[in-house]
Amino acid sequence: MSQLATLLQLTDSALPTGAFSHSFGLESYLDSEEVRDEPTLLAWLEGFLATQLTYTDAVAVRRACAVVGVGGSAGIEVLDAELTALLVPAQIRAASLKMGRRVLEIAHYAFPSPLAEEYGAAVARGRCAGHYAIAFALAGAGQGLGEETLVEAYLYSTLTSLTYNAVRAIPLGQLAGQRVLAGLRTKVPSAVARSRMADPRHFGAAAPALEIHQMRHEHQRARMFMS
């Protein structure tokens, strides 16, 4: 199977990971009307890309790939525990686990590999919690996809899901959504590079205002999204 087709399936926004029910805090910004139209949505997504997606998600994907490189399942357990500790807002932690376990289930049928199976087994045994970024990285790495490709694919596919969710929620026109995605596409390469050069001490660095909105979403009235 060609790697392009594998990548397209893994990053398909219709892949049933449950991403369509998570806004990662965006819904709080919709509620406060800080995000209300195309420009404010694009700015928010650029901010999300430059903060949490770069310092937490992309670095987690890289660390999972690096562990694969040295073939240590103990390293995956450490990374898994680290992510559980780093994802402070409860809904963000829950989203990562819900989507992560779903990806492992999908991988079992669609992207089978010893890497993904081993992580799935560790989750089933309770040795790991099962985070999305790790599951995504292992599912992809198990198919021979490289670290740089996986980081870029992870970032772009996450932004795609979020954009489609926002198009439904704001609501925006379909073409406006595509314009937003085209704008984001130009920003992804620099986030990929920044995550590669990130100071290790910044792994999991939170953006305070984003985090507060993610926390406040827990008790927001009338929610469309689980996070």
Place this chain on the structure above:
Amino acid sequence: MTSRLESSPGSPPGTAAGEGTTAAPPLTGELRLRVGVRGSRSTAVGQFTSGALRVLRAHYPDASGQPSFTILNPGGGYLGGDSYSTRIDVLAGASVLLTTQSATKVYRTPQGPAQAFQHFDLGPGARLESVPDALIAYRDARYHQDTLVEMAPDASLALAEIVTQGWAPDGSAFRFDEVSLVTRVRISGRLAVADNLLIQPGDGGAGPLMLGGRSHVASLLVVDARADDGAVAAVRALVAERFPARADSPGVPLVGVTRLAVPGFALRALADSTQCAEAVIHGVLDWMRATWHGQGPLNLRKL
């Protein structure tokens, strides 16, 4: 830094391991404190300070037996390349309130980041409340703080932080390079919380997802077996009642509270003044004091 190696009287020899034998670059300031239970109250049972870190003699603000220790920096502020180390051991059943004499100021750090290492060890049933004054970072300042907490499952931890910017000579704000606070809490040796706060004003740091236009970030990390869902709901209700915030209401802090993966919660607030940030943090600390410890409100009178 002028003051060097001052060993406090009453420090029992050999209580703190590795005293003065480290091969690492000399610390700008060092503080080690062991607190244990003596009779009906907690008291320092070992103490060592050197360089630009001192601790004032404990005082007892209330009848609970919890001593308040005030840490001070006679050097006046942190400079580039400075490195500080604080180690507090709270022995079984003991309780400590840690505070500072005044705000911690970080000035220009062209020689490399000012660094502070904090190691808090909480034995069974021990309790630590750390409520320092605000950290103020000035122009071109870079500050790295690493806090490691090792605690027993039934110990109680409350770590507060407030970070803000100093004013540049031209009256503009947010010109420091980086403030990075990394806090890792282990319960019985297992990683429980890793809290990583990074503010880089030059890197979109004052933007809507970072500080939302506010000048102060406050954080309160609580790890305590009593901090269950009900406690989090109560803290949330208290905050909502006192600070009925909307993201767009000026002067009102924006506060979020969430449950940790272990018993405990994290609170973050964005505010426009130190006073306001402190009001949020102290309000929640006072609630825990009253509800869990039958203790009166914080009394951080500066000596």
